[in-house]
Amino acid sequence: MEEQPKIAIPSMVVGDAKRFRPGRGTFEKGGKIYSTRLGLINKQANFINIVPLSGVYDPIPGDTIIGIIEDISQTNWLVNINAPYPAVLHVNEVPWHVELGETSKYLKYADAILAKILLVDETKKIILTMKERGLHKLNGGQIIEIQPIKVPRVIGKKGTMISMIKKYTGCRIIVGQNGRIWIDGNTDGVEKATRAIRKIEAEAHTKGLTIRIEKLLKNRR
Amino acid sequence: MSSSVVPSIKKDFIYKLISEGKRIDGRAFDEYRSIKIETGLIRKAEGSAKVKIGNTQVLVGIKMDVGEPYPDSPDMGVLTTSAELIPLASPDFEAGPPGKEAIELARVVDRGIRESEIIQLDKLCIEPGEKVWIMFIDIHVLDQDGNLFDASLLASLAALYTSTVPAERFELGENFKLPLSKDPPISCTSVKLNNAIVIDPVLDEEEIADARLTVATDKKGDIRAMQKGLSGSFTIEEVKKIIKASIINGKKLREVLNKSIRG
Amino acid sequence: MGMKKPEDVILFKNNKRIDGRKPDELRPIKIEAGVLYRADGSAYVEWGGNKILAAVYGPREALPKHIQDPRKAIVNARYNMAAFSVEDRKRPGPDRRSIEISKVISEALERVILTEQFPRASIDVNIEVLDADAGTRCAGLTAAGVALADAGIPMRDIPVACAAGKVEGKVILDLCKEEDNYGDADMPVAIAPLTDEILLLQMDGHLTYEEFEKALDLAIKGCHIVSELQKKALLKKYERVLEVE
Numbered sequence: 001m002e003e004q005p006k007i008a009i010p011s012m013v014v015g016d017a018k019r020f021r022p023g024r025g026t027f028e029k030g031g032k033i034y035s036t037r038l039g040l041i042n043k044q045a046n047f048i049n050i051v052p053l054s055g056v057y058d059p060i061p062g063d064t065i066i067g068i069i070e071d072i073s074q075t076n077w078l079v080n081i082n083a084p085y086p087a088v089l090h091v092n093e094v095p096w097h098v099e100l101g102e103t104s105k106y107l108k109y110a111d112a113i114l115a116k117i118l119l120v121d122e123t124k125k126i127i128l129t130m131k132e133r134g135l136h137k138l139n140g141g142q143i144i145e146i147q148p149i150k151v152p153r154v155i156g157k158k159g160t161m162i163s164m165i166k167k168y169t170g171c172r173i174i175v176g177q178n179g180r181i182w183i184d185g186n187t188d189g190v191e192k193a194t195r196a197i198r199k200i201e202a203e204a205h206t207k208g209l210t211i212r213i214e215k216l217l218k219n220r221r
Numbered sequence: 222m223s224s225s226v227v228p229s230i231k232k233d234f235i236y237k238l239i240s241e242g243k244r245i246d247g248r249a250f251d252e253y254r255s256i257k258i259e260t261g262l263i264r265k266a267e268g269s270a271k272v273k274i275g276n277t278q279v280l281v282g283i284k285m286d287v288g289e290p291y292p293d294s295p296d297m298g299v300l301t302t303s304a305e306l307i308p309l310a311s312p313d314f315e316a317g318p319p320g321k322e323a324i325e326l327a328r329v330v331d332r333g334i335r336e337s338e339i340i341q342l343d344k345l346c347i348e349p350g351e352k353v354w355i356m357f358i359d360i361h362v363l364d365q366d367g368n369l370f371d372a373s374l375l376a377s378l379a380a381l382y383t384s385t386v387p388a389e390r391f392e393l394g395e396n397f398k399l400p401l402s403k404d405p406p407i408s409c410t411s412v413k414l415n416n417a418i419v420i421d422p423v424l425d426e427e428e429i430a431d432a433r434l435t436v437a438t439d440k441k442g443d444i445r446a447m448q449k450g451l452s453g454s455f456t457i458e459e460v461k462k463i464i465k466a467s468i469i470n471g472k473k474l475r476e477v478l479n480k481s482i483r484g
Numbered sequence: 485m486g487m488k489k490p491e492d493v494i495l496f497k498n499n500k501r502i503d504g505r506k507p508d509e510l511r512p513i514k515i516e517a518g519v520l521y522r523a524d525g526s527a528y529v530e531w532g533g534n535k536i537l538a539a540v541y542g543p544r545e546a547l548p549k550h551i552q553d554p555r556k557a558i559v560n561a562r563y564n565m566a567a568f569s570v571e572d573r574k575r576p577g578p579d580r581r582s583i584e585i586s587k588v589i590s591e592a593l594e595r596v597i598l599t600e601q602f603p604r605a606s607i608d609v610n611i612e613v614l615d616a617d618a619g620t621r622c623a624g625l626t627a628a629g630v631a632l633a634d635a636g637i638p639m640r641d642i643p644v645a646c647a648a649g650k651v652e653g654k655v656i657l658d659l660c661k662e663e664d665n666y667g668d669a670d671m672p673v674a675i676a677p678l679t680d681e682i683l684l685l686q687m688d689g690h691l692t693y694e695e696f697e698k699a700l701d702l703a704i705k706g707c708h709i710v711s712e713l714q715k716k717a718l719l720k721k722y723e724r725v726l727e728v729e
Contacts, residue, residue: 009718054525056544309523
């Protein structure tokens with residue numbers, strides 16, 4: 001039986017420093033471990049971590065994300081990745097051979113891309129790449145945004161949740177780690193998938209979620 | 222959220238929905254969102270009201286002062302309407318003096334109220350040519366999810382109808398209810414999207430709309446004010462259709478308003 | 485402070501204040517977390533007759549670029565009074581008073597936020613006074629603390645504020661309008677309640693050193709009571725996410 005998680009808020013004591021070590025979203029002071037964030041208390045090995053319940057996307061190298069082109073120059077694109085900072089996609093990091101000054105022929109303002117975070121430096125300058133298999137420009141469909149911290153729930157354990165949504169709606173779905181989700185199919189399917197994802201977002205931390213989502217998906221409307 | 226750029230995919234999808242007769246939030250084209258009106262929230266104001274249309278929230282407060290009339294209307298009270306699109310309400314609103322959007326909003330609300338002559342400004346004269354009541358309608362947008370025009374006019378009306386003139390504070394006799402006539406104009410806003418007309422747009426729709434039309438109608442169904450906005454255009458048939466829909470929805474909004482100010 | 489007290493106003497009599505409170509009693513306070521749809525985090529505070537909304541946006545890219553700090557996020561609080569929030573209508577927009585209050589609140593909040601996690605970003609905190617009734621900066625900072633936590637901003641502590649002061653020679657907690665107008669001293673204090681570090685301290689009027697010590701002690705006690713209400717509001721909102729409908 002899973003233990004009911006407990007909510008932490010900044011400055012709350014979440015553990016004893018003699019028994020645990022301070023993990024993500026915590027700090028130690030005077031033998032006690034305190035939370036710095038609003039989130040759920042998570043004990044893993046001998047660490048206490050806080051799993052945030054709100055907040056912006058924090059880009060990590062290797063994350064697959066959905067970006068929106070927000071500016072174009074001769075040698076690169078500036079991409080909104082739903083983080084506090086825009087990311088840079090250089091012409092050398094795309095799967096096409098781009099002649100100087102032809103950047104907008106390949107990706108235009110407001111286009112959507114599936115890309116990977118290549119690098120994040122100390123001042124949070126972010127570099128993207130599209131040079132790996134499976135990374136491409138997104139065409140058609142719909143893009144919705146959810147809180148980035150809810151992404152793991154939408155995917156589910158070993159991808160079970162997202163597979164179920166795909167199965168019942170007949171949609172192609174790509175989940176970006178940055179909280180953007182691309183859904184393609186007929187409008188009924190897209191609407192149903194959207195409703196299911198919104199429900200997961202709202203009830204992400206409750207028990208029996210999979211069963212309730214399946215019920216929603218089985219429903220005709 | 223830092224996304225002020227709307228992905229083309231999102232726009233195309235809303236267009237696709239529209240072409241199938243659907244909207245992004247599941248409403249029919251001529252269906253208004255649910256409305257909630259609360260009055261008398263602000264103690265320091267002579268009257269106040271908060272209107273919620275879906276997720277959009279607008280708070281209006283009425284303040285009154287004593288001052289000089291305009292030379293061309295020496296026996297009439299003075300009305301001033303201002304709007305602030307404060308950065309609290311949207312990641313895209315910036316601090317600073319009112320911009321074009323805020324000024325248009327304030328002027329459209331002002332016209333709706335002034336031209337319909339619901340405020341009996343002649344009864345707000347204290348001494349002709351010398352002293353009259355000066356009235357301020359201040360529109361404070363709290364949460365922006367589309368259709369600020371209708372929310373702002375509704376909130377202004379609900380605030381006016383529950384206002385008291387603070388005569389005692391100025392040693393001018395007893396406080397009295399703000400003199401208003403009974404039939405206010407109610408506005409209804411529609412936008413044109415992919416050649417379809419939808420009423421009461423949410424922000425997602427407003428952001429990609431081609432043209433907007435706000436129509437204020439009175440109890441009889443007569444037209445009392447209009448404002449067309451955005452860079453797209455309407456056909457004559459579309460304008461007629463919007464006006465007819467505004468008369469029908471105006472009646473419904475009027476009922477909600479009347480209920481909120483009766484108490 | 486500073487207004488001449490009318491003859492018939494009695495601020496303190498039989499250990500009771502003009503509004504019936506005891507010297508160390510707060511006005512009624514109500515706090516709600518997460519009240520706005522668009523904002524990343526928000527809070528609503530009713531404190532006596534004060535009604536205040538706070539909304540947080542960010543961390544987001546600080547713009548224009550020249551204001552960016554490569555080492556940390558800038559905290560940009562903006563305290564604003566609605567035109568209708570005061571007896572005599574206030575002209576919309578910032579005045580010298582609101583600019584100063586915005587500055588001291590920004591600095592107080594910056595101390596507890598882990599700004600080094602977000603270089604080049606800004607964290608924007610909008611505080612709107614909708615109905616004013618003495619002590620708006622304390623109520624506003626308190627609302628901001630809740631809105632920041634609601635937005636998921638990492639913090640060492642949830643900042644909280646409360647004022648103490650003096651009327652007719654008596655040190656009191658949380659001044660009401662008359663006490664603010666005709667009293668002898670007003671001292672708003674903001675703290676990080678975990679350590680009692682002082683984040684904001686202002687004073688006007690006249691206090692002896694002994695009175696100051698007493699007032700500070702009282703203000704900090706007040707802050708701790710309000711701090712519990714902040715935490716309750718946050719837990720109330722987020723405990724709901726664990727419940728099955």
